[in-house]
Amino acid sequence: MPNTNLEELRRKNIQRNRDLLKSLKLDQISDSLxxxxxxxxxxxxxxxxxxxxxxxxxxxxxxxxxxxxxxxKELHRVREEEIERERLREKRVNELRQTKLIGNYSxxxxxxxxxxxxxxxxxxxxxxxxxxxxxxLENKTEDTDRKREDLDILARLLAxxxxxxxxxxxxxxxxxxSGNHQPLRDLRKxxxxxxxxxxxxxxxxxxxxxxxxxxxxxxxxxxxxxxxxDTNGTxxxxxxxxxxxxxxxxxxxxxxxxxxxxxxxxxxPSSPNRIVSVSYDGSARMMDIHKQTSIELFSxxxxxGETLGISDVNVHLSTPQSxxxxxxxxxxxxxxxxxxxxxxxxxxxxxxxDKKIGGFSINPNREYQIATASLDxxxxxxxxxxxxxxxxxxxxxxxxxxxxLYGSYSSRLSVxxxxxxxxxxxxxxxxxxxxxxxDLSGDHHYYSDINQWGKSxxxxxxxxxxxxxxxxxxxNSIHHNCQSGRWVSILKARWQMRPADSFQKxxxxxxxxxxxxxxxxxxxxxxxxxPEMTAVPAVVSFHPSQNWIIGGTSxxxxxxxx
Numbered sequence: 001m002p003n004t005n006l007e008e009l010r011r012k013n014i015q016r017n018r019d020l021l022k023s024l025k026l027d028q029i030s031d032s033l034x035x036x037x038x039x040x041x042x043x044x045x046x047x048x049x050x051x052x053x054x055x056x057x058x059x060x061x062x063x064x065x066x067x068x069x070x071x072x073k074e075l076h077r078v079r080e081e082e083i084e085r086e087r088l089r090e091k092r093v094n095e096l097r098q099t100k101l102i103g104n105y106s107x108x109x110x111x112x113x114x115x116x117x118x119x120x121x122x123x124x125x126x127x128x129x130x131x132x133x134x135x136x137l138e139n140k141t142e143d144t145d146r147k148r149e150d151l152d153i154l155a156r157l158l159a160x161x162x163x164x165x166x167x168x169x170x171x172x173x174x175x176x177x178s179g180n181h182q183p184l185r186d187l188r189k190x191x192x193x194x195x196x197x198x199x200x201x202x203x204x205x206x207x208x209x210x211x212x213x214x215x216x217x218x219x220x221x222x223x224x225x226x227x228x229x230d231t232n233g234t235x236x237x238x239x240x241x242x243x244x245x246x247x248x249x250x251x252x253x254x255x256x257x258x259x260x261x262x263x264x265x266x267x268x269p270s271s272p273n274r275i276v277s278v279s280y281d282g283s284a285r286m287m288d289i290h291k292q293t294s295i296e297l298f299s300x301x302x303x304x305g306e307t308l309g310i311s312d313v314n315v316h317l318s319t320p321q322s323x324x325x326x327x328x329x330x331x332x333x334x335x336x337x338x339x340x341x342x343x344x345x346x347x348x349x350x351x352x353x354d355k356k357i358g359g360f361s362i363n364p365n366r367e368y369q370i371a372t373a374s375l376d377x378x379x380x381x382x383x384x385x386x387x388x389x390x391x392x393x394x395x396x397x398x399x400x401x402x403x404x405l406y407g408s409y410s411s412r413l414s415v416x417x418x419x420x421x422x423x424x425x426x427x428x429x430x431x432x433x434x435x436x437x438x439d440l441s442g443d444h445h446y447y448s449d450i451n452q453w454g455k456s457x458x459x460x461x462x463x464x465x466x467x468x469x470x471x472x473x474x475x476n477s478i479h480h481n482c483q484s485g486r487w488v489s490i491l492k493a494r495w496q497m498r499p500a501d502s503f504q505k506x507x508x509x510x511x512x513x514x515x516x517x518x519x520x521x522x523x524x525x526x527x528x529x530x531p532e533m534t535a536v537p538a539v540v541s542f543h544p545s546q547n548w549i550i551g552g553t554s555x556x557x558x559x560x561x562x
Contacts, residue, residue, distance in 0.1 A: 100283035191526035207236025212552030229262025282307035359417035417492035436474035476522035496542035
């Protein structure tokens with residue numbers, strides 16, 4: 001009976017608790033909380049997938065060499081050795097291409113490819129592989145055909161070379177300021193009548209493959225020749241008045257006499273068949289058009305045997321077999337082309353500047369007087385008759401001698417070039433954007449006639465210092481943009497050497513893709529331009545006697561005005 005009462009009491013308590021909870025409405029509160037906190041089913045799947053996503057594994061690298069058979073390992077080793085040998089050979093070939101040629105060659109041997117500018121037969125000339133048997137190539141039909149074409153090209157050049165002799169230019173060489181000068185207005189009219197040579201498309205007259213750094217207009221008037229050198233050491237020769245079977249293609253021969261930039265090309269006045277070229281590779285070579293040869297004249301190096309690059313060369317007019325040469329380190333020396341090939345000794349050099357000589361010129365009336373333009377921002381005039389170590393103005397203690405210094409002109413920036421005409425006017429230009437004309441003829445009150453200066457003379461004018469620093473003053477200064485930049489060759493003003501009209505004038509390239517021609521008094525004669533001139537003809541040259549002008553561009557093309 002007691003158990004029955006307890007059970008009844010327990011049920012009542014349970015029922016009372018239920019009633020109490022129901023009165024508090026806890027079920028509704030619980031449902032609302034569940035709806036707020038319960039995550040959405042669709043999002044939970046994505047989150048879980050993102051949490052469980054594993055990063056991609058990189059492919060496992062396993063060495064195939066470990067699984068190679070002995071035969072496969074040997075093949076692998078041989079292949080690696082071949083690759084290394086080819087790499088070393090290519091490196092050696094590139095080095096040989098940039099070095100000077102040693103010895104004498106026929107023009108056939110140093111013919112160059114027009115596309116790349118490399119030697120066509122470099123295995124023969126550069127001695128890349130001493131064990132290579134050239135007889136293997138003799139029986140190849142395509143090689144034989146190519147040689148036949150090359151010989152045909154040289155035959156045309158040989159035909160031209162046989163027509164030249166010193167007598168052909170006698171009247172021109174002797175004619176210096178004879179007769180009366182034409183009035184300036186008539187000369188302007190003549191130059192305004194000049195036209196761009198349109199026999200060939202300008203885009204097809206491409207003499208070399210790289211940027212032109214030197215150019216020469218040969219003195220011949222009938223069978224004209226133009227020579228151009230580039231940064232690759234390649235020399236292009238254009239027979240202007242010759243023609244191929246296809247008249248639309250100019251006759252151009254390309255050879256590679258040097259390993260680096262050809263800095264200057266000049267002809268030998270006593271032998272028009274002979275052309276001299278000098279280069280940054282430290283060598284000078286003479287090409288004989290008639291004999292079809294390229295002869296090494298000399299090479300120059302410093303005290304340590306390192307090559308000294310050559311920046312310019314000129315020929316003595318009274319001793320036409322003698323060359324005067326300048327270097328990239330400020331030296332000057334002389335060389336006789338009749339002597340056997342020699343190496344110029346360092347102590348035989350003269351010290352004129354401590355930095356590069358960009359260009360120099362010889363007084364046409366006095367071969368012992370020269371003018372130099374340098375990277376050290378000066379233009380100087382020297383007398384080669386008095387040479388001594390005591391004349392040196394150098395800060396370099398190399399025991400080299402120097403000629404007597406008449407005086408100098410100082411510029412704000414480097415002086416690129418100086419040129420001297422037969423009337424004793426000098427023109428120089430540089431990166432200060434000025435063309436300066438100097439009158440040393442005695443006509444101007446600044447100076448007496450330079451032809452009368454003694455070997456220890458120092459010119460002084462009123463207001464100038466009584467020393468050789470800044471005592472040379474220009475009589476005319478012309479503003480001219482000379483900022484050629486990296487991809488255009490340095491602009492250099494050049495006189496016409498022996499003008500047939502007796503009117504002294506010089507030409508310089510204009511950065512607006514044209515030519516500017518000035519008189520020796522600084523008067524602008526003409527500005528030659530044409531739509532076909534699509535690049536700056538930075539490297540320019542007059543024909544020595546005729547009013548024809550040639551200019552070379554950074555792409556190896558030339559423009560001829562005639």
